[in-house]
Amino acid sequence: MSRVIPATAASLAALVTIGCFSEGPTEVAPTPDPLVVVQGVVRPDQDQQWILVEKTFNGTTTDFSSSFVPGGNVEVPASGASVTMTNLTLTTDPCGASTMTEAAAPVDVAQPGVYFTSVGCPAVRPGDTLALRVVLDGDTMTARTVIPMATTFTLRGADTEVTVPGPRMTFNRDADTLRLAVDGTEGRMLLLEIGERRFGATPSFIADNHAQFWVDGTEISLPGDAPNIFEDFDEDLPIPPIFRAGRYYRITTAWTDQNFMDQLRSENSEITGRGYINSIEGGYGYFGSLLAGESTLRVVGDADEPYEGAYTLTGTVDSVAVDLAMELYRNGTFDGLTEVSGFFEGDWVLGSYDAWAPGSLIGDGVNISLFQPTGAVTPEGFDEIRRWEVRGRLNAGQPATLAVVVDGVQVGTVVATPVS
């Protein structure tokens, strides 16, 4: 037995050593031929339709900067393709088979691999069937979509109902459920996108907490206090809500075709590489269509704290007389910091103001940031925004004087007067 133990131990050690170094974890993968990927969404509310034609990654490229398309960089664009889009329903369409080219793109969004139709061609009407044909390097990719039909998107809260597009609707996140309905036909999926309108006057700015919901049907309900699982969050922190009181939200609705729904509901498994429902014959990707609408939601909440409610802000800032109506709401408290936000409407330093603004409250000290476009453009091409911080202590039911600060320098004062 005394010989068995060392012999066994030595054998085990040898086997483990051999096994540990016998193989490596990675190797160069075989280089496959790339596939052509076509992705595009046809919308009747666009003058020019566009699609993106690119290629799959196959281990031969290194440029992976991705950004918003159209206008942003396309990683592996497929240039030089012959692309046509045809309205099969409207046989009298004077456009015929509309050629799509990279050159037809508006200047500000032109990128290799992004193909645009000419303005107004082909005709795109609800109910029409459109065909896409892409020929690249001898390969032909085809797809079809049927444009959905709908007459009205209806948005309802507890006591109000508006059509989309339509007037701004007020919605109480603490008490109401938001309901969206469409009287659609020839479509498949109802989609609801929600994004904060950060600056009111510049609606193209959408904050990160962008939520998208869809149903295989014609109605969506969304409780006002629903958490936003689409937003990145830390598991040790509360999940942010979709709606915060005191903010405007852009509500985008869409009634989509089958192809659009299929690409949204399916994906290839990381393990098997299968699972995606492909709607491009001869290639990969999707060619979908949708009808869209847009509206604004004014989200309010129950006013439980003494500082919540309506105020007027009057005073002088940067030597300019300002006069704003403010409606302030508490958003939540975590780690001693209370988030607040509110609606602001009236005259501010650079002109009229109708937007919401975020802020915070520590103790009874409030700090609210007001943003206003200057009308200039930054060297990076963005709208230049100026920020004022309104600081001070709010007195419940009593007027309070607040300082207005820019970059740490006080530039004026305003008096916050509660409105009963």
Place this chain on the structure above:
Amino acid sequence: MRINDFPASVGPWARLAHDLSWESSTSGLGTQSRTGTGMTRWGSKVRCVRYSGAWALAWALLATPAEGQERSLSGIARSAADSTALAGVAVQVDGLSGAAMTDTDGRFRIGRVPDGPLLVVFSRLGVETDTVRVAEDQTFVEVYLTPRAVQLSGLLVETSPEAAARERFEESAQASAITIDNRDIQLTPTFLEADVIRTIQLLPGTGAVNDFTVGYNARGGEVDQNLIQLDGVTIFNPSHLGGLFSTFDAQAVGEIEYLKGGFPAHYSGRLSSVLDVRTRAGNPTDFGVMGQISLLSSKALVEGPLPFEGSSFLLAGRRTYADKVIAALTEEELPYHFSDGVAKAAFPLPTGGTLAITGYLGRDVLDWTVGEESDQTDPLTLRVDWGNTLLGINWDDRLAGLPLSVNLGLSDFSTTVGLLPSIIAIENDVRLWSARAALTLTPGRSHEVRVGGGFESYSMQYDVTSPALDAVYLDQGYQPSVLSAFVDDLWRPNDRLMVRPGIRLEAVGGGADEVTISPRVNAKLFLSEDFALTGSAGRFYQPIHSLRDHNSPWSFLDFWIGADEATPVSHSDHLVLGFEQWLRPDVSFTVEGYRKTYDDILNISATDDLSVQGDEFVTMTGDSWGLDVLLRKYSGEWNGWIAYTFGKSTRTDPFQTFAPAHDRRHNINVVLSGPGPLGSRMSARWGFGTPLPYTPIIGQWEHREYSVGARGFGDSFTEPIADPLLNGERYPAYSRLDLSFRWDKTLFGGQIHPFVQFVNLYNRRNIFLYTYDYRQNPGVRESLPQMPFLPSFGLEFVF
């Protein structure tokens, strides 16, 4: 029922039984007392049952007519421990040569015995030999035999494995059958804990696609084609932790019958194999406790007598505790555990029958708080909760003098996956109510006929909802039912030949509305007492299917659907030919070739429309053929087996013909147990398998998310794209060596068994799957390995 008319001819089975009877009768350890009526006994208690008038009439109609002054004698042998029937008991009438043998229901019949009082000897390994005096007018004997413990490597077993295997060889016409017992399971080295299905995976004709699944493929069939039963009740997803461990607690398992093809007519519902796991009954005389502590779980088993004489209970439970340990020692959280428990109560009935009730409950729970509560939002919990619930009632008795077995079962498998409380909930509930009965007839001396039938009612419901959105994404249900009847006959035209023809009829309702006919036959021809040719053929139907991607290396759960207007009933035809040879009294050698065809088997469809029921799969046909070889040594200082499998399988779907993911051409497993260092019992398992197929990734694409509001593509997800040609390439070959050492110690009047196990001793990097990154130049393929070298240890105790 088997009739062995030994004065005319002595078959090899009778001779072995005779030998065994002498062997066992020399080492009795004592008996227990029990009141009998109307008999004289030596050594233990015997219960005689006199026929009522009706029973006698029925018996007279069915039994072989008596000749001259002779009469017939029949009876049943039961375990005094739990009243369960004992198979393989040699029954010898004093003064006559040869012996009869009890069948799987514990019954025997001797066609001609002399008039007058008789002395009848009952013997078998693992029980005390008993001699019973039979009165001159007595034609039926019921005897309770006391178990005699046989010490083997620290485990208490009631019979020797070679005796059970030899009994199967001699008494059963069934081909493709392998009997394993608790000892095989306990001694097979595996990951963390002894596991029933891990042991099954090492048998010939059987394999798994990787180390991480207890799903197994029997002779080229898919995982969902295996009928897995616990005490006669079908269990749907017999696994924990996404398939890493099976639901069966090895300590509570008694007998296991594994039929990898050609199964008889009383089994139904699956195309490829039957794994019939029997929970052992508790000890009816003494209380006992045993348990195990391993790195995976703690488990305990309690057994003992119930107030009714001869009745017993068994309770076993286990729970993983990694979640508790991590929470106690660190600030981290492992929000997962599984637990299961099995309970069994067995009762002898005044009629001489037995009633056994089995319950099982197992749950896997992942409960992860992914977002804390705030004054604006509720806490958000990712909850994945799944498990089986079983209730089975087995009643064995006599009806009009004929052996009757009745099985009633409820099996439920439910799954909840959700972001709770209200974001999304995916719920699945599969439920089966079953009732089966079988009656055994003996219309002649050479026939043993089983007739029976049953009814199975399935309910399968799938819901995907979002309470928060007030949306229903999926609402599908399947309610197939199966009304069945079968008859089969174990016919022994002579001492050399056993044939078991049978036929099964099933009416599948619930939308499929199909009547199926399944002819089946098994045969065994003895060319010598140690060599037999074996064969079987038959047709098999399967009305329910698991919706899984059979080409994926891993499936978290099976989702079952049932036959209806759109979902077909699958069928498969089997042909098996081979031989079995006993090279020594404890060594057998089995070779079987097989061919299987499949029709209307299902693979999941990735392109199904959630609002349409019936497009969630594609149908396939298939073909498998191969050869299984098993060399097995049952006992001795060194024992174990060498299993070799050759197999080839293809599947054809509407688009192509391909090799399924489990198509392994050659596979060999060597399992050996023998003396190890430091007084241990050492077990080793070495396996080698030729490459399995996989589908390579041929690139990656940017799946771009369209923002309606922003009118363009914002976020994108890089997704792999598989080659449309399924399983066109193969992984490297597989091999693995496992070792375990187990010690038997006595402590505080009980036994403790420390054990150490080493999985994948030489740390072979067997490929689990490849992942690709084609965004690099050049593209990179990474190999994700299966189980690396993993040592583990634990302690088993018995009091």
